[in-house]
Amino acid sequence: xxxxxxxxxxxxxxxxxxxxxxxxxxxxxxxxxxxxxxxxxxxxxxxxxxxxxxxxxxxxxxxxxxxxxxxxxxxxxxxxxxxxxxxxxxxxxxxxxxxxxxxxxxxxxxxxxxxxxxxxxxxxxxxxxxxxxxxxxxxxxxxxxxxxxxxxxxxxxxxxxxxxxxxxxxxxxxxxxxxxxxxxxxxxxxxxxxxxxxxxxxxxxxxxxxxxxxxxxxxxxxxxxxxxxxxxxxxxxxxxxxxxxxxxxxxxxxxxxxxxxxxxxxxxxxxxxxxxxxxxxxxxxxxxxxxxxxxxxxxxxxxxxxxxxxxxxxxxxxxxxxxxxxxxxxxxxxxxxxxxxxxxxxxxxxxxx
Amino acid sequence: xxxxxxxxxxxxxxxxxxxxxxxxxxxxxxxxxxxxxxxxxxxxxxxxxxxxxxxxxxxxxxxxxxxxxxxxxxxxxxxxxxxxxxxxxxxxxxxxxxxxxxxxxxxxxxxxxxxxxxxxxxxxxxxxxxxxxxxxxxxxxxxxxxxxxxxxxxxxxxxxxxxxxxxxxxxxxxxxxxxxxxxxxxxxxxxxxxxxxxxxxxxxxxxxxxxxxxxxxxxxxxxxxxxxxxxxxxxxxxxxxxxxxxxxxxxxxxxxxxxxxxxxxxxxxxxxxxxxxxxxxxxxxxxxxxxxxxxxxxxxxxxxxxxxxxxxxxxxxxxxxxxxxxxxxxxxxxxxxxxxxxxxxxxxxxxxx
Numbered sequence: 001x002x003x004x005x006x007x008x009x010x011x012x013x014x015x016x017x018x019x020x021x022x023x024x025x026x027x028x029x030x031x032x033x034x035x036x037x038x039x040x041x042x043x044x045x046x047x048x049x050x051x052x053x054x055x056x057x058x059x060x061x062x063x064x065x066x067x068x069x070x071x072x073x074x075x076x077x078x079x080x081x082x083x084x085x086x087x088x089x090x091x092x093x094x095x096x097x098x099x100x101x102x103x104x105x106x107x108x109x110x111x112x113x114x115x116x117x118x119x120x121x122x123x124x125x126x127x128x129x130x131x132x133x134x135x136x137x138x139x140x141x142x143x144x145x146x147x148x149x150x151x152x153x154x155x156x157x158x159x160x161x162x163x164x165x166x167x168x169x170x171x172x173x174x175x176x177x178x179x180x181x182x183x184x185x186x187x188x189x190x191x192x193x194x195x196x197x198x199x200x201x202x203x204x205x206x207x208x209x210x211x212x213x214x215x216x217x218x219x220x221x222x223x224x225x226x227x228x229x230x231x232x233x234x235x236x237x238x239x240x241x242x243x244x245x246x247x248x249x250x251x252x253x254x255x256x257x258x259x260x261x262x263x264x265x266x267x268x269x270x271x272x273x274x275x276x277x278x279x280x281x282x283x284x285x286x287x288x289x290x291x292x293x294x295x296x297x298x299x300x301x302x303x304x305x306x307x308x309x310x311x312x313x314x315x316x317x318x319x320x321x322x323x324x325x326x327x328x329x330x331x332x333x334x335x336x337x338x339x340x341x342x343x344x345x346x347x348x349x350x351x352x353x
Numbered sequence: 354x355x356x357x358x359x360x361x362x363x364x365x366x367x368x369x370x371x372x373x374x375x376x377x378x379x380x381x382x383x384x385x386x387x388x389x390x391x392x393x394x395x396x397x398x399x400x401x402x403x404x405x406x407x408x409x410x411x412x413x414x415x416x417x418x419x420x421x422x423x424x425x426x427x428x429x430x431x432x433x434x435x436x437x438x439x440x441x442x443x444x445x446x447x448x449x450x451x452x453x454x455x456x457x458x459x460x461x462x463x464x465x466x467x468x469x470x471x472x473x474x475x476x477x478x479x480x481x482x483x484x485x486x487x488x489x490x491x492x493x494x495x496x497x498x499x500x501x502x503x504x505x506x507x508x509x510x511x512x513x514x515x516x517x518x519x520x521x522x523x524x525x526x527x528x529x530x531x532x533x534x535x536x537x538x539x540x541x542x543x544x545x546x547x548x549x550x551x552x553x554x555x556x557x558x559x560x561x562x563x564x565x566x567x568x569x570x571x572x573x574x575x576x577x578x579x580x581x582x583x584x585x586x587x588x589x590x591x592x593x594x595x596x597x598x599x600x601x602x603x604x605x606x607x608x609x610x611x612x613x614x615x616x617x618x619x620x621x622x623x624x625x626x627x628x629x630x631x632x633x634x635x636x637x638x639x640x641x642x643x644x645x646x647x648x649x650x651x652x653x654x655x656x657x658x659x660x661x662x663x664x665x666x667x668x669x670x671x672x673x674x675x676x677x678x679x680x681x682x683x684x685x686x687x688x689x690x691x692x693x694x695x696x697x698x699x700x701x702x703x704x705x706x
Contacts, residue, residue, distance in 0.1 A: 193505065218591075220599030242573040242574075258632045264624050267624045269625060271624060274614075
């Protein structure tokens with residue numbers, strides 16, 4: 001484990017770029033004083049922001065580029081235009097060259113995956129990348145993956161997700177043998193498509209020492225904390241995540257308007273302010289910001305494109321923790337342990353073409 | 354439109370059966386005095402319940418059977434064991450024979466679909482059934498389908514869902530040309546699998562007079578009310594629904610514990626009780642109970658298996674409304690209008706085998 005955690009930032013990524021990335025990094029630095037930053041992007045945009053955060057400036061080095069991947073570029077366009085020159089590429093490349101331990105970007109997801117895959121290459125036995133994130137549940141936190149990197153995938157792909165997700169859960173939550181559930185539309189054995197049923201059989205038959213397969217979990221099981229790791233292909237994982245986020249926002253909205261309706265409820269709000277603050281903190285989607293790209297020879301963290309500095313700071317925190325707890329080594333150990341089950345190539349389709 | 358709405362009930366369906374179904378019907382009857390009920394199931398279980406609800410008893414006829422489909426039967430088992438004899442089959446058969454206008458069951462979803470399909474047959478041009486439900490959003494209600502009847506499906510299947518969902522939205526919400534969105538993992542044209550992109554092209558190219566296609570909608574767009582009709586294949590639809598329900602339950606839980614934490618917040622709660630009641634009403638999942646099986650020559654409504662009488666009453670309400678507003682005629686009109694796009698057979702896989 002390195003003394004200092006060195007984080008490469010795509011300072012041009014996201015809807016706003018440097019004016020969110022730089023203050024976000026500053027917030028994360030207050031929580032993890034052991035970080036050193038490498039910022040890739042336009043000096044003219046980064047420097048004025050850094051001036052406002054002297055502590056950050058003291059541990060940062062800026063590498064200038066004025067090439068940025070647009071949020072609307074197709075992955076193929078991004079690779080063509082931004083390879084070797086864009087802030088996103090350079091941040092990933094710093095990981096490749098060993099100049100940074102992790103790259104964090106709020107840029108275009110498809111482009112980030114394509115560049116990461118092209119430059120870092122996949123781990124042995126893994127064919128397609130996945131995005132994993134921590135999902136707050138009633139019972140604590142769970143790791144959910146894939147949140148949108150790869151659409152579809154056969155039993156071996158789901159198996160690889162189970163192994164990588166378990167590695168992440170075991171380092172993050174300090175678990176010997178995390179429980180793993182497969183997301184499905186019912187808990188009975190006959191439910192779901194062929195791939196899921198085959199993955200269930202495989203997980204049960206292999207009975208890996210690194211994870212405990214507990215069966216199918218339905219969509220409402222995620223929030224119940226039914227398993228430490230919830231595995232699904234990227235389409236349904238993304239839909240689940242966003243449906244949950246949308247519902248949380250919808251309920252905040254209802255709560256706000258219910259409270260504002262009468263003077264009695266407004267008085268009640270004043271008394272219960274602490275409770276509402278606790279609730280808001282629990283529901284704050286920016287706190288679950290930071291998806292980890294798994295399956296690569298290197299760690300890359302994807303932040304929401306539309307997040308604010310507070311949210312970006314959480315993505316930087318995630319990057320810090322992945323390095324601090326040495327996720328990559330753990331995944332490699334697990335893959336070696338998982339062995340031949342992952343040798344066969346999965347049959348999946350990338351999320352974007 | 355019939356004077357009286359005649360509803361066939363599978364009185365043995367669901368986790369509890371008659372002790373939820375009968376009081377549920379009684380609640381719905383108070384809201385829709387024009388209902389007549391046909392109850393299928395065990396006299397010994399139904400009659401004592403009916404005695405408690407004289408108004409319901411006065412408009413009900415009980416048809417005895419002691420054969421019930423179990424919640425754990427595979428569809429094929431249910432068909433083999435329960436065909437022509439089970440309460441579920443008989444309720445559907447009443448629709449087939451014209452003795453009832455709609456059948457409502459809280460029984461095993463796979464069995465209900467298999468029996469409905471076997472007995473009622475699919476509408477011309479529709480190959481696989483779908484389950485649609487009303488989803489409360491910030492902007493009002495939307496129709497979301499498929500919630501788990503059919504896994505996967507090509508562009509023509511998604512197109513059929515769009516047409517049927519629009520028919521349902523137009524009768525329920527009194528809209529001339531409901532807006533339709535395809536659920537996807539991004540709004541850009543390049544996102545999602547081939548089928549979805551092909552469906553988008555088809556919907557745009559056909560520019561049907563009965564619906565306005567507005568593009569891709571992400572998971573968090575459902576709760577925002579991004580479109581009157583949200584279309585997706587059954588796996589992701591089911592996951593979205595349950596992830597949203599799970600999140601709502603999780604937030605209720607947080608709110609409850611936040612309120613209970615301090616005396617100040619408990620006092621606040623007393624003042625704001627009305628607001629909390631309004632919120633609970635909004636979030637009450639039983640109010641969205643009642644999935645409509647679409648694509649069949651007849652109307653069948655599926656209630657949650659684990660619902661209470663209040664929840665079952667909402668499913669009966671849904672059945673009432675579908676008949677009252679003549680959904681089936683509207684769907685048939687739309688399918689005739691939709692024409693040749695639906696003539697090709699979709700390429701889908703049933704949710705359960």
